[in-house]
Amino acid sequence: MVQVTIWGSLSDFTEGAREVEVDAANLRELLDGLAQRYPGLKPQLERGVSVSIDGRIYNDSWFQPIQPDSEVVLLARLKGG
């Protein structure tokens, strides 16, 4: 299981939890697992998120490996100018 930290306003859809656990070995499994376990997160996940894995930020790479002890943080989808 991977422990995922979500941002505060998403906790409305995770029964108030700021840290949730998902069975995932990569980014795709993480996002799918979150949507399955917490359907209320689906609209935000579909709009897009960025994910920090051990301090590095990923946007799209489904098969980016995630270790069970990885630090995983959900972030608003990064924008740039």
Place this chain on the structure above:
Amino acid sequence: MALDSKTTQDVMQFKVVGTRPLRPDGIDKVTGRARFGADISAPGMLTGLVLRSPHAHARIKSIDTSAAEAMEGVHAVVTRRDFPERDLDEGTADVLDNCMAGDKVLYDGHALAAVAASSTHIARKALKAIKVDYEPLDHVTDVDAAIQPGAPVLHQGRANESVPEGASPNIMARYEFGHGDIEAGLAQADRVLERSYKTEATHQGYIEPHACLAQMGPDGQADLWCCTQGHYMVRNTCAEILGLAQGQLRVTASEIGGGFGGKTTVFLEPVALMLAKKTQRPVKMVMSRSEVLRATGPTASSSVDMRIGMTKEGIITGAFAELRYQGGAYPGSPVDMGAMSAFAPYDLEHVKTIGWDIVTNRPKAAAYRAPGAPMAAFAVESAIDELAKGFGLDPLEVRLRNAAREGTRASYGPTYPAIGLEATLRRAKDHPHWSAPLGPNQGRGVACGFWFNFGGDTCVSLNVTPDGTVTVSEGNPDIGGSRASMSMMAAEELGIPYEKVRTIVADTGSLGQNEVTDGSRVTFAVGLATIKAARAAKAEMCKRVAQVWGIDEDAVEWKDGAAHPAGPNAGTHPPMTLAEIAAIASNTGGPIAGHCEANPEGAGVSFATHMVDTEVDPDTGAVKILRYTVFQDAGKAVHPAYVEGQFQGGATQGIGWALNEAYIYGEDGLLQNAGFLDYRIPVASDLPMIDAVILEIPNPGHPYGVRGVGETSIVPPLAAVANAVSEAAGVRMASLPMSPPKVLKAIRDS
């Protein structure tokens, strides 16, 4: 995917990277040979012009185009009815509505019709002949007024699931970040500062107005030339809006006269394509400066409430900010980025931000360098400065005491790897600028800034020509020196002189998908892909040479621009240079190239500290910038002159944002200053030479240690200037811009 996690900077002696060769676009730009968006033309070309709303908010009851269409020389008129009804995602639907209004016009300058005519004169007359029946509606342009009860509503029912029930219908989204217990943190403070801050909307201020040329044949094949930060984005967005196959639309990016985030979306392009489709003639569209200011993306204006607690020793015990950003008439202000980045430079046990995305009757906000971060930093860095000075503490030392470091849990969640904030602060503290004396009515301000940086889809094709020169094709418009940087990284990797490499920006038919030039991504991501492409070409050249020498590929190594025998069984062969290998390529298997298609991720974050001296005229409130120094971590500066230019440009734009720039709306909701005479950006005579100090803390996610540098430099200056002006004026300035009347009033009220 981090393409290459090994930082080789420690062991690599750079020969090209880190030098300052001549920029490849320099002569073209100073001689007028460079072809910008408005320089493109085609035989039989028509002129396209846009009809724009004279109302801040109105329902469109009808549009009668018959008189315009009947005019001699008018070839087509388009309105929203001409665009196909398609099931677009919300974001693209908003882009279409912004390019061509549907049922309502939502701001002064909103496009609602366009004509293509044989001359500009006829096109202008045709616009006047279009009859629009408007039903004017109440409007709101201020971010705080927009969420008051009874405020005019732009879109009913568009709030997303994050917005609490009963909130203003002009609130589109809510974000919350942070950790710890704010109230507990604030309770530990010797002083809790509560203050509100406001910033005005500012335009990216690029010198080149939007321009494009479109043509489309009866077979549906279309071509578009335009100035943009991302021609692949233009292709995909236009294809989606018009129902074209992406592969049938080829987009070529012109030379670009500035973008700064404002050219990361489309305004004219779908309209020009629709006119070209209707007329079957090339259609050229060029915005006036007034159109650029009225209808293309400014950044958000903001209103921020801050509570921040500090001990008398300068330790921040708790920090809270509530940020309200208006992003114009559509959802998507960068308040999420502001809420994530606000406290990112600091190591805080108790921190919380709440962001509200609000719509108003203003043009749809577009990205602007580090979107959302400068306004948040203005509030945070102003508050820290006020607290530090209130305790009689050194504001740089206070920032050092609270600085985020490797292992700090960032305010937006993750734990930082190696970062460079502390290095920028220490360098600032040791710099002669910090200890230089100040005169009367002068003040010194400092501020820190943070930005994320990211990667994204990237393609590079590197081709070795028969004479041994090299061309690199990339898919990102060069807005900050990427052609030079790519050539330098290719030269470094191949071991050949910079002058032997030329980098071009290829059209959308020549490479695979490329993310927009934004997010400070290009030197990082396209640089990675260039290095990979060069390594692929080197591997191929080693393979060819192994065949020539009759030895195993593994027994050939590449160094100093040539293949060498390596290992005990390789034998003795004179090295073969790249030029020698290229000359016999036809005999050894054909042309030699390397390419890389990837989505490099794992970009490193970036920090900066800015220091500025100002002088305030107590009789007029006018502010003069006396001295300015930027300290920023670049990871590795590939071309230091360009890096310095990015630092200086960000500081300059921030100075404009701090002192003069603002969208000024009248009571009628119409923009009052849609021109550079009244919308005052800084010019060279307003500024001293801005000193740039480059720090190099390698990014472990890039083989040369590169970090993006294009955006972080605009984050600190709003606060740095405000802190300096506040010190010089003797009164805290919490509202931007600090125009002379505003500063004078603050002095007199204090």
